[in-house]
Amino acid sequence: MRAAYIHIPFCQHICHYCDFNKVFIDRQPVDLYLDYLEKEIVNTLQVAPFQQLDTIFVGGGTPTALNMAQTEKLLFVINKHLVPRTVNYELTFEANPGDLPKEKLQLLLDGGVNRLSFGVQSFNDELLQSIGRAHTKRDVLTALTEAQEVGFTNLNVDLIYSLPGQTLEDLQDTLETAFTLDVQHFSAYSLIIEPKTVFYNLMRRGKLPLPGEENEANMYEMVIDAMSRNGYSQYEISNFSKPGYESRHNLTYWNNEYYYGFGAGAHSYVDGKRIQNVGPLKKYFETIDAAGFPYLSAHDVTKEEQMEEEMFLGLRKEKGVHKTTFAAKYGISVHEVFEKQIREQVKHGLLEETEHTIRLTRAGKLLGNEVFQTFLME
Incomplete structure (x- = not known):
């Protein structure tokens, strides 16, 4: 952490x-x-x-x-x-x-x-x-x-x-x-x-x-x-x-790493769970009194979801997604998971690929949300 x-x-x-x-x-x-x-x-x-x-x-x-x-x-x-x-x-x-x-x-x-x-x-x-x-x-x-x-x-x-x-x-x-x-x-x-x-x-x-x-x-x-x-x-x-x-x-x-989120309405990503705290102050106090934690929801992030997040968060960075880092974190190459999406976005001029990274082009930055959505799997 x-x-x-x-x-x-x-x-x-x-x-x-x-x-x-x-x-x-x-x-x-x-x-x-x-x-x-x-x-x-x-x-x-x-x-x-x-x-x-x-x-x-x-x-x-x-x-x-x-x-x-x-x-x-x-x-x-x-x-x-x-x-x-x-x-x-x-x-x-x-x-x-x-x-x-x-x-x-x-x-x-x-x-x-x-x-x-x-x-x-x-x-x-x-x-x-x-x-x-x-x-x-x-x-x-x-x-x-x-x-x-x-x-x-x-x-x-x-x-x-x-x-x-x-x-x-x-x-x-x-x-x-x-x-x-x-x-x-x-x-x-x-x-x-x-x-x-x-x-x-x-x-x-x-x-x-x-x-x-x-x-x-x-x-x-x-x-x-x-x-x-x-x-x-x-x-x-x-x-x-x-x-x-x-x-x-x-x-x-953007590196898709774990973080604490403290306070009313805060979000956390801890030990593979994405957690949302309750927002209203009265509810925040009551939930801590009752359970010790102010959680509204907690979601176990699947491997597929982690890989999706790795792409649409990592592509926000100028350096993009590092292919070796992706493979080390998930035990599979980024191309094995997202070959079609990468190929299509490179063809449209929205992504560019080097030996080590995949990143947005200048045109891709203007259409970032559209690029990110392509990495959401069924």
Whole structure:
């Protein structure tokens, strides 16, 4: 086991596109939640201990929505149970630019956090307001500057493109601002309209002016080219970094490796099982009280499913799927399992094969989901 994800389901504001498990933080039992989170961690480690965790990611929700005392309590739990302080590890907190006074930045750094991931999305204040974000461009610039002044040297900025009303010119402006920030990593995602979100309801009523598939593809190519020109290597479909600053946590997912998932609504992949936790807070507390674990479901992943996942997760990486690694993990060559799919996608120009790897082409990145679906067996 190399990785752990910790879910903090509290937000000061709810974004119009977000479908993650979250609640407004006002009048919520935050301290009680942290107590139960620790119970879940302790109980899990008793049945599935780790030798060394390389990466811990605290996401949400908005982890930085916690007050100073709650943040200190969470850091204490992490350091007590999950962080062996003698190893070189990656500890990331997702951060909202409006929630981070310098005192909290210092608390995070002193508590072992060595990577911050800022949910920026855009540098256009009108767009930010239209998607439900509470921060402004100025807030982002201030937060990043203060994080660097405190001593953070590993910063990620999340961007979203294909937003309602967004133009290519607007995205270009956002990218130009982004490259002035001296950060080490960018994640750039196309907007996905999920059920049970404000945007989904607007789309159903025909009131969501999306840019369209052609503009979305043009925006993605703009992102790829701009990142390359500015020294950020694309190591995964939506992720770009300076050398040595790839997200070790996300690589755990794309390498199809095991990871813990702690907290309400979190997902785990442990000892061949994919586990989903219950989401509502009251149910989370009650399930831990009754069973010791907050599981909603647990699925034994078959060998066939593991091989499918190896392909559609591994192909997200710029390096693609390594044929020797596949054979070592599953005792069979990738061509014996997926010969037809590989041949067809190479013919269509969406995959390319070298002596050692199979990976997406540039055209394949634009049609990634279609390529991935071909590796789902009957």
